[in-house]
Amino acid sequence: FIVTVCFFNHVQLSHIFRVLTTFRMDSISAFEHCMRDKQAPCYEVVEAQKLQLDISSLPWAFPGWVGQGKNWPYDLPDITASYVVSWILGTKQYHDLDIDYVGIWNEKNFDSKYIKLRRHTLDKGGLEKVRIIASDNLWQPITYSVLVDGELAEALDVIGAHYPGTTSVMEARKTQKKLWSSEDYSTFNDEVGGGCWACILNQNYVNGLMTATISWNLVASYYEDLPFGRDGLMSAEEPWTVNYVVESPIWTTAHTTQFRQPGWTYLQTVGHLANGGSYVTLTDSKENLTVVIETMTHDHSVCVRPPLLPFNVTPQNVTFQLNGSFASIRELQVWQSRLDFKTKKPFFFKKLSPLKEKGDPGRHVFTLRQVVTQMPVTWAADAEQTISVIGDYTWQNLTVSCDVFMDTVKTGGVFIAARVDKGGGSVRNGSHKVTNDLVGETVLVEGHSGTRAYGWHTLSLTVEGECATGLLNVYHLWKNTVVLGPKNGWAAIGTHSFELAQFDNFAVEAKS
Numbered sequence: 454f455i456v457t458v459c460f461f462n463h464v465q466l467s468h469i470f471r472v473l474t475t476f477r478m479d480s481i482s483a484f485e486h487c488m489r490d491k492q493a494p495c496y497e498v499v500e501a502q503k504l505q506l507d508i509s510s511l512p513w514a515f516p517g518w519v520g521q522g523k524n525w526p527y528d529l530p531d532i533t534a535s536y537v538v539s540w541i542l543g544t545k546q547y548h549d550l551d552i553d554y555v556g557i558w559n560e561k562n563f564d565s566k567y568i569k570l571r572r573h574t575l576d577k578g579g580l581e582k583v584r585i586i587a588s589d590n591l592w593q594p595i596t597y598s599v600l601v602d603g604e605l606a607e608a609l610d611v612i613g614a615h616y617p618g619t620t621s622v623m624e625a626r627k628t629q630k631k632l633w634s635s636e637d638y639s640t641f642n643d644e645v646g647g648g649c650w651a652c653i654l655n656q657n658y659v660n661g662l663m664t665a666t667i668s669w670n671l672v673a674s675y676y677e678d679l680p681f682g683r684d685g686l687m688s689a690e691e692p693w694t695v696n697y698v699v700e701s702p703i704w705t706t707a708h709t710t711q712f713r714q715p716g717w718t719y720l721q722t723v724g725h726l727a728n729g730g731s732y733v734t735l736t737d738s739k740e741n742l743t744v745v746i747e748t749m750t751h752d753h754s755v756c757v758r759p760p761l762l763p764f765n766v767t768p769q770n771v772t773f774q775l776n777g778s779f780a781s782i783r784e785l786q787v788w789q790s791r792l793d794f795k796t797k798k799p800f801f802f803k804k805l806s807p808l809k810e811k812g813d814p815g816r817h818v819f820t821l822r823q824v825v826t827q828m829p830v831t832w833a834a835d836a837e838q839t840i841s842v843i844g845d846y847t848w849q850n851l852t853v854s855c856d857v858f859m860d861t862v863k864t865g866g867v868f869i870a871a872r873v874d875k876g877g878g879s880v881r882n883g884s885h886k887v888t889n890d891l892v893g894e895t896v897l898v899e900g901h902s903g904t905r906a907y908g909w910h911t912l913s914l915t916v917e918g919e920c921a922t923g924l925l926n927v928y929h930l931w932k933n934t935v936v937l938g939p940k941n942g943w944a945a946i947g948t949h950s951f952e953l954a955q956f957d958n959f960a961v962e963a964k965s
Contacts, residue, residue, distance in 0.1 A: 455790040458744040511556035517827035530567040534574040563588040572608035584610035621661035633665040644792040647701030648754030678846035712743040729766030820955040840947035850964040854913040858955035866949025872942035
């Protein structure tokens with residue numbers, strides 16, 4: 454069960470979400486990034502409806518030129534700081550959005566010199582109100598650094614840890630900084646996942662005095678068969694179909710966010726119930742009160758990262774006594790949720806506008822353009838080429854076709870693929886190659902194709918059973934080449950390297 458008990462004296466509350474913007478920086482400028490930002494329309498809706506919302510941003514990667522050829526953004530901290538500040542200014546200029554918090558680098562080592570310089574650069578850019586979070590990793594060593602470095606402590610506003618398991622460390626509390634679980638949850642969003650979210654929303658403060666908990670991720674807008682499938686508060690696996698699913702963690706969230714606003718504070722009256730479960734109380738210091746109680750059983754609230762320690766919950770009667778400024782309250786409003794582990798969840802639909810980018814003139818008016826021309830400074834191991842997957846992971850026999858345009862002379866290359874992640878065909882300037890892997894190491898067929906840059910070509914790949922056939926501009930490049938596997942997978946398009954290219958009229962015909 455999840456129960457929220459509220460008394461509101463005069464405040465009209467609105468829906469509240471704390472949003473994590475993970476901006477993946479590519480090789481375009483910060484202002485170009487803001488103009489292209491596909492997440493921005495979501496936040497513009499928030500602005501238009503005047504919702505009480507804090508926007509927290511966190512870099513996962515940086516453009517390659519920031520690292521000057523190295524996979525490291527701290528060697529030239531002034532360039533990195535200026536880039537991030539430009540991005541924040543761009544979100545205001547192009548989308549009228551105010552970024553409230555910004556992190557350093559997702560789950561990577563921090564650099565104290567860079568954090569101090571970031572604070573100085575923010576202030577110099579008129580962004581004194583933008584607060585800094587660090588280090589979006591573990592409690593240590595950032596906590597120790599803050600305790601021994603006064604200048605760093607002054608530059609930093611929030612200590613954020615990822616997946617803390619509802620606990621913090623004594624040293625972090627000694628800093629007197631705000632403590633956040635700045636990334637958490639990451640659990641399949643069925644009813645058990647909703648139970649996990651209910652537990653950590655309460656117990657992150659009860660056990661660890663963390664005043665914010667950010668879910669990774671907000672919307673699971675990617676295929677379920679990819680890593681971390683449906684690890685979001687809600688799902689929109691194919692957003693272009695205008696379908697999204699409100700999952701149980703959304704309703705769990707509402708028990709906290711529906712009945713408070715940024716600026717409310719936790720009372721000292723928080724804790725664990727005698728027979729299991731937890732409760733927290735919040736107020737705005739204007740005699741408005743919210744109490745959130747959860748009694749999730751262990752097996753119905755299993756968290757993935759990290760697993761919570763075993764606990765027991767049994768039926769119980771609980772009495773709360775209102776004292777002090779709340780003693781005069783005579784009536785409370787009560788909201789209750791009981792997660793259902795049997796029935797399926799309904800679907801909801803919302804109209805979305807397609808986002809397209811203008812490309813080559815003529816009949817190819819709107820195209821998908823690959824514009825990143827340099828390997829980014831990456832958060833984790835990443836491919837040395839670009840790729841976009843689409844479709845159904847269970848596809849076996851299918852035909853993939855696409856019009857392609859290469860912008861790079863001599864060394865440029867584009868590909869279409871089927872049964873991803875290990876099947877694909879590519880066309881380069883003047884040649885073609887069929888491989889059983891996207892890296893291009895397992896070559897099945899290769900030869901001359903007559904293709905050239907700055908011209909449109911139509912590629913087609915058919916995979917049926919153990920055979921693959923490829924066409925270029927309706928003429929066979931190869932026919933019935935034996936493929937080694939896999940047996941099923943997505944369709945995909947991509948480029949040989951980080952290079953300019955365009956795609957149009959992409960189509961898939963799946964036979965099974």
